Amino acid sequence: MIKGQVLTGGRGKAGAVRKVSSTQEAKSTARQILAISVKDFPVKQLLVTEMLEIQAEYYAAITVDREAKSVVLIISAAGGIDIEEVAIRESEKIRRFEIPYVQESDFPETLTQWLSNSFPDQALCAQAVQIVQSMYRLFRDKDCSLVEINPLAHTAQGRLVAADAKIVFDDNGIEKHPDIVKLSNPEEYTADELEARAAGLSFVSLSGEIGCMVNGAGLAMATMDGIKLAGSSPANFLDVGGSSNPQKVLDAFRILLRNKQLKVILINIFGGITRCDDIAQGILWARDKLGITVPIIIRLIGTNEEQGRNMLNEAGLIVTRYMTDAINEAVNCTRKGSKS
Amino acid sequence: MSILIDKKTRVIVQGITGRDGSFHAEAMMKYGTQVVGGVTPGKGGRRVGTLPVFNTVREAVMETGAQCSILFVPAKFAPNAIREAADGGISLIVCITEGIPILEMVDLYHELKRKKVCLIGPNCPGIISPGKSKVGIMPGYIHKAGGIGVISRSGTLTYEVVFALSEKNLGQSTCVGIGGDPIVGTGYIDLLEMFENDEQTEAIVLIGEIGGVEEEKAASFIKKSVHKKVVAFISGSTAPPGKRMGHAGAIISGGKGGAEAKIKALRQAGVIVVDRPDLIPDAL
Numbered sequence: 307m308i309k310g311q312v313l314t315g316g317r318g319k320a321g322a323v324r325k326v327s328s329t330q331e332a333k334s335t336a337r338q339i340l341a342i343s344v345k346d347f348p349v350k351q352l353l354v355t356e357m358l359e360i361q362a363e364y365y366a367a368i369t370v371d372r373e374a375k376s377v378v379l380i381i382s383a384a385g386g387i388d389i390e391e392v393a394i395r396e397s398e399k400i401r402r403f404e405i406p407y408v409q410e411s412d413f414p415e416t417l418t419q420w421l422s423n424s425f426p427d428q429a430l431c432a433q434a435v436q437i438v439q440s441m442y443r444l445f446r447d448k449d450c451s452l453v454e455i456n457p458l459a460h461t462a463q464g465r466l467v468a469a470d471a472k473i474v475f476d477d478n479g480i481e482k483h484p485d486i487v488k489l490s491n492p493e494e495y496t497a498d499e500l501e502a503r504a505a506g507l508s509f510v511s512l513s514g515e516i517g518c519m520v521n522g523a524g525l526a527m528a529t530m531d532g533i534k535l536a537g538s539s540p541a542n543f544l545d546v547g548g549s550s551n552p553q554k555v556l557d558a559f560r561i562l563l564r565n566k567q568l569k570v571i572l573i574n575i576f577g578g579i580t581r582c583d584d585i586a587q588g589i590l591w592a593r594d595k596l597g598i599t600v601p602i603i604i605r606l607i608g609t610n611e612e613q614g615r616n617m618l619n620e621a622g623l624i625v626t627r628y629m630t631d632a633i634n635e636a637v638n639c640t641r642k643g644s645k646s
Numbered sequence: 647m648s649i650l651i652d653k654k655t656r657v658i659v660q661g662i663t664g665r666d667g668s669f670h671a672e673a674m675m676k677y678g679t680q681v682v683g684g685v686t687p688g689k690g691g692r693r694v695g696t697l698p699v700f701n702t703v704r705e706a707v708m709e710t711g712a713q714c715s716i717l718f719v720p721a722k723f724a725p726n727a728i729r730e731a732a733d734g735g736i737s738l739i740v741c742i743t744e745g746i747p748i749l750e751m752v753d754l755y756h757e758l759k760r761k762k763v764c765l766i767g768p769n770c771p772g773i774i775s776p777g778k779s780k781v782g783i784m785p786g787y788i789h790k791a792g793g794i795g796v797i798s799r800s801g802t803l804t805y806e807v808v809f810a811l812s813e814k815n816l817g818q819s820t821c822v823g824i825g826g827d828p829i830v831g832t833g834y835i836d837l838l839e840m841f842e843n844d845e846q847t848e849a850i851v852l853i854g855e856i857g858g859v860e861e862e863k864a865a866s867f868i869k870k871s872v873h874k875k876v877v878a879f880i881s882g883s884t885a886p887p888g889k890r891m892g893h894a895g896a897i898i899s900g901g902k903g904g905a906e907a908k909i910k911a912l913r914q915a916g917v918i919v920v921d922r923p924d925l926i927p928d929a930l
Binding site for chain 2: 372449522525527534576579
């Protein structure tokens with residue numbers, strides 16, 4: 307088997323997982339798979355592995371169910387590439403168990419009970435119990451948010467084999483695990499997103515024309531929604547975060563200005579931990595150093611608002627206290643831009 | 647009245663000798679909060695301003711009679727600091743800290759429920775009962791005392807809403823930021839119930855965002871058990887699915903957690919859902 311290695315699902319359907327029976331065929335197939343993109347992820351690595359004679363495909367996953375506030379085990383006797391459709395159309399084929407937050411010493415026994423209905427015989431069930439226990443240990447020890455084996459293949463030789471797997475690590479736990487950090491693949495992110503991460507900013511590229519710089523994720527999303535409502539569209543999501551640092555504002559400007567579609571920059575700051583004078587300082591630095599040609603619309607309110615506003619007013623920049631006014635002004639700028 | 651905190655609430659600050667801890671201890675005292683001390687392990691006996699610092703929460707509780715604790719402890723140490731507060735006699739814990747791993751929160755959530763200790767957060771701006779007490783990091787001056795209860799998953803978006811309310815002379819009974827993480831100690835439903843039973847609260851503002859189904863669950867609770875007027879705003883209508891929008895919680899995945907479904911569920915429960923934060927006062 308030749309399997310394209312990409313950090314997304316749907317590989318089989320995209321033709322990135324193929325069977326070959328000779329070296330010759332392997333070479334040409336490998337070349338073909340390396341030319342494929344799966345959901346915008348180009349295949350750059352391949353896994354060549356033994357071909358399994360699969361009798362049945364199971365599904366096993368451990369994840370956190372945020373509604374139940376619990377770690378859950380999900381098991382299905384109908385695994386394979388259509389598991390998501392099974393989950394919707396034949397949900398009775400999927401079994402879900404909450405793993406108690408204090409792990410009991412009789413976990414294997416509990417697992418045996420849970421799994422016995424999904425596996426046809428005891429020997430297979432015993433193998434599955436072993437596998438799920440290992441999955442759970444990995445899940446706990448490495449702060450995962452998902453450990454999934456699909457398919458969990460039952461081979462003609464009677465073995466259970468993890469034929470494919472997906473593991474998602476919790477961003478908040480990653481620092482505890484330097485071995486996992488090493489595995490991270492920068493190709494998951496755009497260049498702008500990587501630069502933003504390095505600068506401690508939370509950034510997502512979008513396709514619109516108004517560059518946004520906001521403090522707080524909720525307010526940033528509300529700003530994007532407001533732009534859409536006023537008839538334009540945001541070029542990005544950018545949260546400068548809770549801390550107060552003019553350098554971060556400068557870094558944020560650098561990232562925004564790389565976007566050539568940009569017609570205007572909208573800054574929306576409601577100071578809490580963030581101080582308005584620090585933001586103002588960052589804006590002034592950016593104006594002096596970066597040669598900005600697009601208009602900047604500034605909404606500044608909250609902690610040290612007066613100092614911030616005075617600094618900007620003295621430099622000839624206009625500041626409003628109202629979010630809707632700032633959004634409307636920014637949208638007007640894009641219209642003026644398109645007329646000229 | 648008001649919910650969770652009032653003039654009498656005695657508060658300690660865990661992590662008081664840190665930069666944020668000392669800054670906000672002072673800001674809370676200036677607002678009128680009864681901050682009675684702080685805890686930093688190994689720094690007992692010192693003072694931060696006029697406040698005594700203790701080595702342990704238990705000691706602080708015995709000496710000061712505190713019922714409430716606010717945490718500015720780094721994420722690495724926060725879960726154990728929360729446990730220490732719960733075991734040390736604190737009944738209301740407010741965790742400002744962000745970045746606590748979700749598995750730690752799964753464990754803590756059940757532990758605190760069993761111990762009957764209320765946790766607000768983590769990754770939240772805290773609580774304020776305007777004119778009485780502030781246990782959080784929000785700018786106090788934008789608030790006004792009054793009859794609107796505010797519940798929100800966001801920080802600065804809450805300030806935005808409160809600012810709009812105060813501008814229109816709609817004061818607040820209590821504002822609670824429940825936190826942006828996928829698992830938080832206290833959710834919408836617990837707080838809706840408290841506001842429903844609070845005499846000072848005349849109407850409730852619920853601020854939600856994409857991710858999870860907490861807003862949908864809140865909607866069914868409102869339909870059944872809330873008789874006061876509820877107005878809501880949901881942020882993230884334009885966020886693309888699968889992209890993480892800053893908060894650990896704000897991500898649309900697997901077709902679940904989108905703004906549209908939340909808005910629909912809330913409207914079906916009789917909640918007025920507005921398109922912009924500044925439209926909330928008129929809807930009230």
